[in-house]
Amino acid sequence: MKKSPAPRLRAVAALALLAPLLAACGDPLGGGGTGTGPRVVASFYPLEYVAERVAGEHVEVEQLTAPGVESHDLELNVEKTAAIAGADLTFYLRGYQPAVDEAVEQNASGSVVDAAEVVSLHAAEEEPGHEGESAEEHAAHEGEAGDPHFWLDPVLLGEAATAFTEQMAEVDPDHAADYRANLADLRADLEQLDADYREGLTGCELDTVVVSHDAFGYLEKYGLTFEAVAGLSPDVEPSPAHLAELEDLIRETGVTTVFSETLASPAMARTLASDLDLETGVLDPVEGLPADSGQEDYLSLMRANLRALQQANGCR
Ligand SMILES: [Zn+2]
Missing domain, CATH: 3.40.50.1980 (Nitrogenase molybdenum iron protein domain)
Structure with missing residues (x-):
């Protein structure tokens, strides 16, 4: 069952070779699609949904987490790492997908919107399985980032969308008015969803x-x-x-x-x-x-x- 490590090594070598190319021309892999427009990377679905709604008519949004993949423990291959390296804007959530955190830190050269900096995340509740640990032991492995699943509150997703839009308007000022108009539509939908939840879960x-x-x-x-x-x-x-x-x-x-x-x-x-x-x-x-x-x-x-x-x- 011993597998050759070659593909991984090759991937690392390829990335090393690409580095100067990435710096020089921006898009050697063609992953961003449209060629001339800005390249936007979203690290998992709800952020991709926001990016698509706000900027999808002008840019091709590249998603790191494919449909059907459990997003918490996403692993990045060389193409996805290169996508982050070459992106004009990366939209992600620090503390949710460690591989993305690392790639952003080491490779991102464009703008970055970290939703965890925009939204105030709830403190993480005690996870099961840690009974009997001292507070110190628990603190040692508990993420300081808090509960990452903020997108389940439509209002908070709207806040992240606003921050993304402002950054998008800086990256691509020619289309800033479109991005802001799209944001207004998106926020209206999110507010309606929030109202429907409020009303729908009353009197249970x-x-x-x-x-x-x-x-x-x-x-x-x-x-x-x-x-x-x-x-x-x-x-x-x-x-x-x-x-x-x-x-x-x-x-x-x-x-x-x-x-x-x-x-x-x-x-x-x-x-x-x-x-x-x-x-x-x-x-x-x-x-x-x-x-x-x-x-x-x-x-x-x-x-x-x-x-x-x-x-x-x-x-x-
Ligand atoms: Zn989860």
Whole structure:
């Protein structure tokens, strides 16, 4: 099973060779498409959605996380690293995808918009699996960045969109008026979505929601409480003590449904649901588009989530 390291080495060598070219002519890989327009890179789907809505008529937005890929642990190949190196504007979220953080730090030569600098992220809640650690031990491995999943609050996504638009207007002043007009349209849609959530989640029989990974904290502003089987990242395994606590909570609150999600493995959530004889539902953290997304976009996925929550929690 020993695999040759050659492709990776070759990739690194190729990047080294490209470096002067990148500096000299900007677009040796042709990854940006249009040739003359600015090159924009967005690191995962909700940021790509914003970039497309604001700038898509004038630039080709390159996305680093392909549909169907779990975005937390994205790895970058040489093309994607080169895309960051050659981008006029990179839109990303520091603390969410470590490979992107590193590539931006080491390779980005154009403008950068870090959504984590624009939006005030919620403090990360205690992740399951860390019971019994001292505060010091916990602080040592807890990201200082906070809960990254801010795009689930449409208002916060609007704030990130505004910062992106201002930077876009600097990078490409000729089209600044278009970018600002597109931003106004986008913000109107996001405000409508926020209003629909507010109204749609009023008067629910239940306010507790059990989900597979701790991605939904930003929806708590609508009056719900989210309890996660796993941590902020879907690959953090829950401890037996945490699972027992969740079971108690489910019995006490009368929760009917355990939600898993489209891209991360639902095994743990399924086991819990079948142990307790509950329904399973799907709630999408909108970290990426599903591979077969068809016409789905940020707004339609968020609305599907709203309907699923209303149904599970008996909202009228
Ligand atoms: Zn997540």
